[in-house]
Amino acid sequence: MLTNNDLITVPQAVALIIMTVLEVGLLSLPREVATYAESDGWILVIIAWLLAFICSLVLSTLIRRFPGETFIEYSQKVIGKFLAFAIGVILIIHFVLATAVVIRTFAEVTNAFMLPNTPREFIIIAQMLLTIYLIRHGIEPTARIAEILFPLLLVPIFAMYMIALPKADFTELLPVFNTPIKTMAVGSLYTMLNFFGLEILLILGPYLKRPDKIYWTMFVSVGVIALIFLFIVIITFSVLGVQPAKQFIWPGMTIIRMITAPGRVFERLDALAMALWTIASFTASNSMYLAGALTCFHLTKAREFKFFITILFPWIYFLASLPPSIIATEKLRHIVRWGSVSVGIAVPVIVLLLSIIMKKKGETA
Amino acid sequence: MGKRFVTILIIVFILFSFTGCWSRREIEKLAMATIIGTDKVTIDGQDKWLISANMIKPRDLASQGPLGGNGSGSDKPTVLVSSIGATAWEAGRNLAARLPRREYISHANIFVIGERLARDGVDQIIDVILRSKDIRLNTWVLVAKGQALDILETEPEFEELLSQEVMGIVQNQPVASKVFTIDIKRFANQLITPGQDAVASCIEIFERKEEGQSQPGNSSDKGNGQKAVRLGGTAVFRKGKLAGWLNDEETKGYLYGIGRARQGIISLSVHELDKKDVAFAMTRASSRIVPRVEGDEISFIIDIKAEGDLQQHDDTRPIARPDVIKAVEQKAAHEIKALVENALNKAQNEFEADIFGFGNRLHKRYPQFWKQIQQDWREIYPDIKVTVNVEAKVRRTGMITDTPAVN
Numbered sequence: 001m002l003t004n005n006d007l008i009t010v011p012q013a014v015a016l017i018i019m020t021v022l023e024v025g026l027l028s029l030p031r032e033v034a035t036y037a038e039s040d041g042w043i044l045v046i047i048a049w050l051l052a053f054i055c056s057l058v059l060s061t062l063i064r065r066f067p068g069e070t071f072i073e074y075s076q077k078v079i080g081k082f083l084a085f086a087i088g089v090i091l092i093i094h095f096v097l098a099t100a101v102v103i104r105t106f107a108e109v110t111n112a113f114m115l116p117n118t119p120r121e122f123i124i125i126a127q128m129l130l131t132i133y134l135i136r137h138g139i140e141p142t143a144r145i146a147e148i149l150f151p152l153l154l155v156p157i158f159a160m161y162m163i164a165l166p167k168a169d170f171t172e173l174l175p176v177f178n179t180p181i182k183t184m185a186v187g188s189l190y191t192m193l194n195f196f197g198l199e200i201l202l203i204l205g206p207y208l209k210r211p212d213k214i215y216w217t218m219f220v221s222v223g224v225i226a227l228i229f230l231f232i233v234i235i236t237f238s239v240l241g242v243q244p245a246k247q248f249i250w251p252g253m254t255i256i257r258m259i260t261a262p263g264r265v266f267e268r269l270d271a272l273a274m275a276l277w278t279i280a281s282f283t284a285s286n287s288m289y290l291a292g293a294l295t296c297f298h299l300t301k302a303r304e305f306k307f308f309i310t311i312l313f314p315w316i317y318f319l320a321s322l323p324p325s326i327i328a329t330e331k332l333r334h335i336v337r338w339g340s341v342s343v344g345i346a347v348p349v350i351v352l353l354l355s356i357i358m359k360k361k362g363e364t365a
Numbered sequence: 366m367g368k369r370f371v372t373i374l375i376i377v378f379i380l381f382s383f384t385g386c387w388s389r390r391e392i393e394k395l396a397m398a399t400i401i402g403t404d405k406v407t408i409d410g411q412d413k414w415l416i417s418a419n420m421i422k423p424r425d426l427a428s429q430g431p432l433g434g435n436g437s438g439s440d441k442p443t444v445l446v447s448s449i450g451a452t453a454w455e456a457g458r459n460l461a462a463r464l465p466r467r468e469y470i471s472h473a474n475i476f477v478i479g480e481r482l483a484r485d486g487v488d489q490i491i492d493v494i495l496r497s498k499d500i501r502l503n504t505w506v507l508v509a510k511g512q513a514l515d516i517l518e519t520e521p522e523f524e525e526l527l528s529q530e531v532m533g534i535v536q537n538q539p540v541a542s543k544v545f546t547i548d549i550k551r552f553a554n555q556l557i558t559p560g561q562d563a564v565a566s567c568i569e570i571f572e573r574k575e576e577g578q579s580q581p582g583n584s585s586d587k588g589n590g591q592k593a594v595r596l597g598g599t600a601v602f603r604k605g606k607l608a609g610w611l612n613d614e615e616t617k618g619y620l621y622g623i624g625r626a627r628q629g630i631i632s633l634s635v636h637e638l639d640k641k642d643v644a645f646a647m648t649r650a651s652s653r654i655v656p657r658v659e660g661d662e663i664s665f666i667i668d669i670k671a672e673g674d675l676q677q678h679d680d681t682r683p684i685a686r687p688d689v690i691k692a693v694e695q696k697a698a699h700e701i702k703a704l705v706e707n708a709l710n711k712a713q714n715e716f717e718a719d720i721f722g723f724g725n726r727l728h729k730r731y732p733q734f735w736k737q738i739q740q741d742w743r744e745i746y747p748d749i750k751v752t753v754n755v756e757a758k759v760r761r762t763g764m765i766t767d768t769p770a771v772n
Contacts, residue, residue: 112498171729178732241554247495258502258550268471 007209012143015150017221021197023284024105027252030236034245036187037179042233047188049226052195055345056218059201067211070298071202078355088299094339095292100319101336106281114274124320135290139207153279161235164259168238193337199344203291396420396466399528402513404479416456417447417514453493471499475531479513483607502550508600510569519592542620542629543613544596560724563602603718618708624652633696636680644677645697656727664750675762685766690759697757705753713747
């Protein structure tokens with residue numbers, strides 16, 4: 001079934017999942033939570049953390065139940081061939097859209113902060129070529145790249161935002177629990193959408209070397225992601241202020257523009273920040289693109305998956321250049337996130353429940 | 366053969382596409398602005414923006430380096446450029462008419478807002494600043510008394526560049542605690558946070574006399590000396606429009622009230638009523654603004670704690686005695702209280718501007734109650750009762766105890 005011995009270890013899986021979820025969308029997270037709940041925004045992140053963890057539990061349980069099998073395979077067993085095929089097609093569309101959105105947002109941020117005159121198409125194609133080159137080698141090298149880039153991304157991000165800490169005014173986080181429960185619930189649901197990327201687990205299943213450790217993998221991954229979210233939201237709120245955080249398109253980036261690195265060596269950190277976000281969006285688009293290609297591969301039971309990378313290329317490019325403006329890109333991002341909820345939560349929950357009711361299990365489990 | 370040819374072709378294509386930064390801006394093609402001024406002017410009955418900036422002349426700065434020797438020494442290191450346009454950015458781009466290089470504003474660290482523009486409303490300028498990707502949020506905001514352009518015209522006295530001079534003055538302010546300095550980020554935050562009115566430091570021109578400086582605050586006296594800039598007082602905004610100025614002493618009271626006073630001298634009359642004979646050098650101060658809600662009655666308590674040293678004693682009577690020190694402490698507390706109440710009075714009654722952020726404190730402490738009164742806050746605010754409690758401590762008396770008697 002598998003092309004070669006393409007298995008990823010637990011640390012690799014953790015890195016891959018974290019790097020998939022962390023992408024440029026993180027820069028706009030403080031604005032979103034501030035819009036929903038003002039100074040209670042950071043509480044939304046914590047609630048969203050719990051919700052995302054529950055989702056990941058569902059996904060992990062599926063993997064534990066059907067070890068070594070692809071999502072398409074076991075959903076065929078549970079809900080029938082036709083429905084499974086339809087879901088597979090939806091999954092492909094979702095991953096293609098997600099790749100397009102990640103790459104497009106990256107191009108927008110690059111255009112806004114670094115290369116104002118570079119054609120957006122060029123940034124998109126350059127990024128995609130690099131992604132294609134990597135993911136043609138399969139899932140293990142992709143996960144390895146994620147593992148290598150993981151500390152290279154996280155350490156500087158923490159260091160960078162820590163520099164802003166002396167400017168923080170933590171009274172900006174007051175008042176606490178001042179948002180109506182309903183707004184809070186809706187807000188945390190929306191905030192949970194920022195965890196989009198977790199649905200990659202549907203594809204990752206058969207490639208895990210230790211599917212028995214999947215719960216631990218997910219606990220660590222979701223925890224790290226949520227802590228990063230929380231860290232950035234709190235820093236943004238306390239340094240920038242809640243009201244300004246609502247105004248900026250990328251508050252996470254705006255903070256970088258107001259700090260000066262100590263030691264007067266690097267006065268401006270914009271370039272470093274851009275480099276980091278390039279890494280983040282590169283790894284995110286890798287995973288999404290690969291997931292799309294692998295779903296095609298599972299669905300058609302073809303001999304190898306590289307072929308599908310080429311097939312998906314024009315569609316991703318087309319979708320990435322479709323939105324006319326940044327506002328439209330944000331709209332598309334929302335659509336993708338809702339898609340992620342439906343394929344990442346609703347479908348797995350249904351499949352899991354049906355499999356429990358029908359007492360279907362994987363062969364080795 | 367064909368395959369190799371295709372490979373080479375692809376490599377050549379890739380090489381062409383990675384030739385470097387398309388959007389690069391070389392440093393020798395840039396005109397770096399160090400200080401930016403914005404004004405509103407009326408031309409033919411139409412309001413126009415007047416943007417001015419001090420641009421560095423790179424050659425001159427370089428020539429003062431160790432390798433350059435002494436270049437054209439008499440030249441100013443900066444050029445003042447200004448232009449007019451219907452929108453701020455149009456005005457900014459119109460600078461191109463006289464700039465041989467592309468203007469570059471990322472390194473500007475002082476942003477001066479002209480008085481007229483401030484009176485019309487800073488909301489327009491705040492959009493210009495926040496929307497721009499080039500203006501940094503840690504740029505200092507100053508409001509000019511008069512035109513910003515005139516401020517930019519003055520010559521620096523200490524430093525080479527006017528921006529360095531103003532920057533130095535801004536950073537030197539905590540020692541006196543008489544000027545409220547604020548950067549763009551905090552300024553914007555104040556403007557858009559409900560229950561808070563904005564303040565910014567005021568920059569003005571004074572003319573130096575032949576010997577010594579003119580009286581502070583007396584900027585209008587016409588000497589034939591050189592013009593220089595000073596920071597003094599605070600611009601108070603109400604609903605984003607400049608409402609008026611606090612003078613140095615009122616600013617001091619304001620700083621004590623919001624807990625932003627760092628150091629500074631307070632002169633006291635201890636032994637006699639009309640003579641300031643003790644200088645109390647504050648070394649540490651903090652303040653806490655506590656809202657109180659009883660029924661529909663809103664009141665605030667400002668708790669101020671100040672610590673300091675005895676810096677000067679202009680009398681031969683004994684001072685290094687616990688009971689006298691206690692008297693000094695009481696006088697200091699009384700003086701600080703008077704300063705704060707003075708500033709409060711001006712903010713509440715003259716400008717009706719909530720510069721202490723009472724509304725914001727209320728919002729943080731009593732969020733539900735705030736929701737009910739938020740709409741009417743501006744009407745409620747001037748009549749709110751504010752109690753100021755000050756506790757002052759004298760920690761040290763300097764290098765001597767009692768004042769030596771001179772025969």
